[in-house]
Amino acid sequence: MGGFDIIGDIHGHHAKLVELLRRLDYLPGQDDGVWRSTNGRTAIFVGDLIDRGPEQRAVLETVRGMVDHGDALIVMGNHEFNAIGWATEDPGRPGVSLRPHTAKNFDQHAAFLALSDAERASWVSWFATLPLWIEIDRDSGGPLRVVHACWCSSAVEYLRPLLDAEHRFTSIEQIRLAHVPFRVDRSRGVALVPNPFFEAVDTLLKGPEVDVHDYGAKEFRDKAGITRGFARLRWWRAGETSFDQLAEIDPAGLDGNGEPYGDVVQVDLTPHDRRKIYADDIPVVFGHHWRTWSPTLKVDFTDVAACVDFSAAKDGPLVAYRFDGPGPIDPRHYLTADGPVALPSSADS
Numbered sequence: 001m002g003g004f005d006i007i008g009d010i011h012g013h014h015a016k017l018v019e020l021l022r023r024l025d026y027l028p029g030q031d032d033g034v035w036r037s038t039n040g041r042t043a044i045f046v047g048d049l050i051d052r053g054p055e056q057r058a059v060l061e062t063v064r065g066m067v068d069h070g071d072a073l074i075v076m077g078n079h080e081f082n083a084i085g086w087a088t089e090d091p092g093r094p095g096v097s098l099r100p101h102t103a104k105n106f107d108q109h110a111a112f113l114a115l116s117d118a119e120r121a122s123w124v125s126w127f128a129t130l131p132l133w134i135e136i137d138r139d140s141g142g143p144l145r146v147v148h149a150c151w152c153s154s155a156v157e158y159l160r161p162l163l164d165a166e167h168r169f170t171s172i173e174q175i176r177l178a179h180v181p182f183r184v185d186r187s188r189g190v191a192l193v194p195n196p197f198f199e200a201v202d203t204l205l206k207g208p209e210v211d212v213h214d215y216g217a218k219e220f221r222d223k224a225g226i227t228r229g230f231a232r233l234r235w236w237r238a239g240e241t242s243f244d245q246l247a248e249i250d251p252a253g254l255d256g257n258g259e260p261y262g263d264v265v266q267v268d269l270t271p272h273d274r275r276k277i278y279a280d281d282i283p284v285v286f287g288h289h290w291r292t293w294s295p296t297l298k299v300d301f302t303d304v305a306a307c308v309d310f311s312a313a314k315d316g317p318l319v320a321y322r323f324d325g326p327g328p329i330d331p332r333h334y335l336t337a338d339g340p341v342a343l344p345s346s347a348d349s
């Protein structure tokens with residue numbers, strides 16, 4: 001009895017969600033249609049319900065029904081955060097949204113924008129009430145931490161006293177602050193200084209990045225063909241120290257000139273960037289990072305950290321991690337609609 005089923009980034013793929021819920025022994029209520037566990041378990045969604053996939057409304061209705069009836073918890077993903085910014089006028093700049101309505105931002109958000117204005121407004125006001133992280137203590141079946149992209153203790157502790165007791169934004173002003181990378185430091189005249197509120201929210205919802213130039217590494221092209229000088233950091237890979245192991249750059253991809261990238265430089269992370277690597281012993285489950293099924297030790301999970309985003313937005317499976325209390329992360333607790341992980345060692349025995 002009890003326990004938590006932590007479900008990865010859905011991105012509008014309702015068919016995958018329904019298949020996975022059935023595999024997890026959840027069934028829709030005969031009276032209300034709300035999906036709930038037949039074993040007394042609780043689902044936890046890591047965010048990114050929307051964008052990309054074909055069934056935005058169905059995903060939102062299924063998940064919200066579960067959350068409203070106490071059958072699921074959810075944290076905010078960067079796509080929910082971006083939806084809030086797209087739809088919210090900057091209080092200081094009438095007519096201008098917090099998130100710019102650029103072509104690139106439109107393309108990323110197009111599937112959700114296909115819903116009517118009134119419907120979107122209703123979903124966006126729900127998004128604004130979602131917590132930025134969840135902590136479950138030992139008495140409630142933990143310890144367990146859930147966050148969309150990255151658990152960074154300094155970011156969490158910076159935000160904790162500013163957010164409400166459930167780690168949610170408290171005002172439009174906070175949502176505005178979370179969109180402003182720099183602020184004016186009046187004590188220094190017109191100097192623009194980094195805004196720590198933006199940085200903390202950005203780290204939790206989008207993950208930390210490293211500047212490739214700090215390591216003498218080449219810029220690279222991402223999946224969308226955009227040249228990037230900052231690489232996502234595989235912050236969960238505790239014990240690794242080298243840039244090539246920790247920076248998310250595909251050696252089989254292209255560099256900034258469109259040439260094959262080749263080997264990524266092997267040089268130790270700077271002390272500044274090393275502080276972004278998870279060093280706690282409390283289990284953390286997260287999404288966002290477009291892993292490739294099936295889960296691999298030290299690549300997709302460690303003893304204390306488990307990613308559940310295996311690219312359901314594209315061709316990958318929607319994945320759950322079944323958390324049953326203390327103990328190291330166990331790959332046999334990963335599950336897709338097709339079943340549990342096929343482990344080479346257990347297949348032989």
Ligand SMILES: [Mn+2]
Nearest residue numbers: 048077078288
């Ligand atoms: Mn994400």
